[in-house]
Amino acid sequence: MPAKSQAQQKAAGAALAAKRGDQKKSDLKGASKSMVESMSEKELEAMASSKRKGKPEHAAKR
Numbered sequence: 001m002p003a004k005s006q007a008q009q010k011a012a013g014a015a016l017a018a019k020r021g022d023q024k025k026s027d028l029k030g031a032s033k034s035m036v037e038s039m040s041e042k043e044l045e046a047m048a049s050s051k052r053k054g055k056p057e058h059a060a061k062r
Helices: 005-019 028-039 041-048
Strands: none
Touching: 005 028, 005 041
């Protein structure tokens, strides 16, 4: 599932780094903190590796 915004993509990248052990889980904040627990490494990789061009900085609130 690709990221819908650049912010979501950055959060997925931070969560992926923590899941792989490159970053401490205690350093995570906000969405990335919940992503690391609720998503698999494969899901995080798919979200973090999507193209950034053309995505809004933040997703529109509904």
